Structure formats: structure tokens, C-alpha cells
Amino acid sequence: MRKQFVKTENYSRFVAGIQAVEQRGAAEAGMMLVHGAPGFGKSHIVGHWAAEASAVFLRANVDWTPKYFLVELARALRVDPTGTAQQLFSRLLERVVETQTPIVIDEAEFSLHQNAAALEKVRDLSDRAEVTVVLIGMERIQQSIARHKQLSSRIAQVVEFVPSTLADVEQACRQLAEVGMTPALVAEVHRISGGRMREVLNVIAAVERIAAINGQSTLDVSDLEGAALSYDWQTRTAKAVKATRGR
Template sequence: MKNVFVKTSNYIRFQEGLAAVEGRGAQESSLLLVTGEAGYGKSETVDQWAVQVGASYLRAKTDWTPRYFLTELAENLKVDPSGRSKDVFARVSGYIGRNQTPIVIDEVDHCLRDNARVLEAARDLSDLTEVVIVLVGMEKVQAKISKHLQISSRIAHVVTFCPATIDDVVMTCSQKCEVKVARDLAMEIHRQSKGRMREIMNAIALVEREAQLNGLEEISLKNVVNRQLTLDWQSTGQRTLVNGGR
């Protein structure tokens, strides 16, 4: 599998969300919320943006406290994480303000415990520095965050990740797979994966192996008839290829 990032329709939606936050009127409304079901490609998309723009990318943990969050952020920015919370906050906000370093908090669902104390700390940082903070979570996180008005009122835009389209799957197969994938097989990958990028990756790895085993330069539906292409544990017998495909 080739190590490339594919610019899918969700990537375009994310770029539009960023543009909306960057063009916002109220400077303190600097939060961008990214939501969607598991495996749709949220982390990969936001992470490749973070690398590109030099943002600080953090993955929230279940046991995060405001102090733990601040320590991880300081370490990530290579700022001294020692001393009193107040001092660490001052150093981190000073650094972020000077460098305008955006922040990503992935798995933000973990930040809602204890009246969302961790998110309140992130909000304090964004109020002070006006940098963009991207929050990434599962599809239900938006409703949970909306209960915290101080935070939800600062969300400038919400990007909802959707299942990959057929065009996304065709593009992903052509850019990531080491062998050519025929359109009929890409359509079957789309059907079995239900548009989940994680399952699309599993399917591509499987068809790649199949093609290499059989010395094929191009692989099509007829080469994998009756094969389950995805590993989804929730799958039912319905998802296995039927003879002749679709």
C-alpha cells in the first residue's frame, strides 16, 4: 500500500470548515468541531493538516485533567512543563500567542468529564491567544458539547465526516493500491465498507495481496468473488460477495 494521503470529499469539507473559521467575525469563536462515525478518516485528515501547518496534535486520554492536558501540550510544544499550573499556562499561552500555533484535540469525547473542565482550559487558551483549536470526536459529541454554552458558543463551524463516496473509493484505490483496481471492484469495496476508510484500507490490503499472489497487474471483481473484503466485526453474512458481484 502506498503511503499517501487521499484528498477525499471529507478532506474538502474539512478545508471549507477551516476557511470558515479563519474568516470568522468574532475572534474568540475559534473552535472547529469535527465529528463523524468511527473509521471515516477524521484523525488522518486532521493529523495531515496539523503536520502541514505545524499545529500541536494531542489525543485526549480518559484520565485527562486540565493539568495533565496542559503538561502534554507544553511537552508537545517543547515548552517547560514544570512548576505550578498557573506558570505552565502562562508559558504555553505565551508560546502559542507568539507563534499562533493551532491546536488539535482528538478523541475530545474524553474531555467532557467533570463539567468539561479540560475543554474549559482549552477555551481559556483560545480566548487568550485567538488560535484555531480543532476538536475531533464521535458523532454524538456535538450534542454533548452543546450543553456547555461557554464552549459551544465559540464553535465557529462543525464539519461532519460522511461515508466515502464511490468517487472517493475509486480515487483511494488508484492512489493507495500498488495494483490497478477495476471500477467494478472499487464499487464492491464501497458497498462492503459502507464508506468507512478503515475498512477501505483493509480491503485494499487484501486485494493487493490477492493480486500479488496471482501475479495480476490489474484486479477486478471476478478475481475476488465470494470473498469478504472487510474485517468489520459487526458485519453479517449479507456483506460477503455474492457470485457475480452487486
């Protein structure tokens, strides 16, 4: 499978959200929330943007504290991580103001422990440095953040990631698959994956394995009828290609 970045509709909506945050009126409202179910490409898409924007990408942990966040940010920015939390915050603030480095916090739910103490520290840094902060979380994180008015008032944009469209899957198959796939088979990839881009990639890899075994360069639904291309771990059932109509 080719290693390329696929610009899906979720990507386009995310980029539009980033542009809106960067053009905001209130300087302190520099936070953006990205949320959605697992497998919709949140971390992958935001990570791609972070690399292009030279942003710092951090992943919150279950035991995150304000100091823990500051130390991880310092290491990412190559700032001396020693000293008190106040001393560390001052050094980081100086560096972030100087570089205007955006900050991404993945699995942001873990920053909400202890009355959102870690996220409050993120907010404080964002307020003072006036930099963009992107928070990535699961479906219910918006409701959780809404309980903290000081935080929710700083969120300028919210982007919900949704299942990939058939057009997204068509583009992914065209860009990534090293075998030809008919429109009917692409539609099956979309159905089997449920629009989860993570699963789309796994299904494409499965199709490529079957093609290699059979020595085929192009596949149709008829070549894969009944073949299990994925697995539903909740129902413990295989996700197989359905028979073509009329058979």
C-alpha cells in the same frame, strides 16, 4: 500499497471549515468541531492538516484534567512543564501567542469529564491567544458540548464526516493500489467498506495480497467472487465479493 494522502470529499469540507474559522469575525470564536462515526478518516485527515499547518496534535485521555492538558501541551511545544497550573498556563499562553500555533484535540469526549474542566482550559487558552482549536469526536459530541454554553458559543464551524463516496473510493484505489482494479471491483470495494475509508484501505490491501498470490496485475469482480475481503465484527460474518450479475 502506496503511501499517499487521498483528498476525499470529507477533506474538502474540512478545509472549507478551517478557512471559515480563520476568517471569523469574533476573535474568541476560534474553535471547530469535527465529528462522525469511526472509520470515516477524521483523525487521519485532521492529522494531515495539522502536519501541514504546524499545529499541535494532542489526544485526550480518560483521566484528562486541566493540568494534564497543560503538561501535554507544554511537552509538545517544548515549554517547561513544571510549576503550578497558573505558572504553566502563563508560559504556554506566551508561547502560543508568539507562534500562533493551532491546537488539535482528538478524542475530545475525554475533555468533557468533571463538567468539561479540561475543555474549559483549552477554551481559555484559545480565547486569549486567538488561535484555532480543532476538536475531534464521535457522533454525539456535539450534543454533549451544547450543554456547556460557554464552550458551544466558541465553536465557529461544525463539520460532520460522512461515508466516503464512490468517487472517493475510486480515487483511493487509483492512488493507493499497486494493482489494477476494474470499475466493477472498485464499486465492490465501496460496497464492502460501507464508505469507511479505514476499511477501504484494508480491502485494498486484501485485494493486493490475492493478486500477488495469483500473479495478477489487474483484477475484476470475476477474479474475486466469494473472496472475503473484510469482516463484520458486530455480526461476525465475512464481507465477500458478490457474484457478477448474470451468473
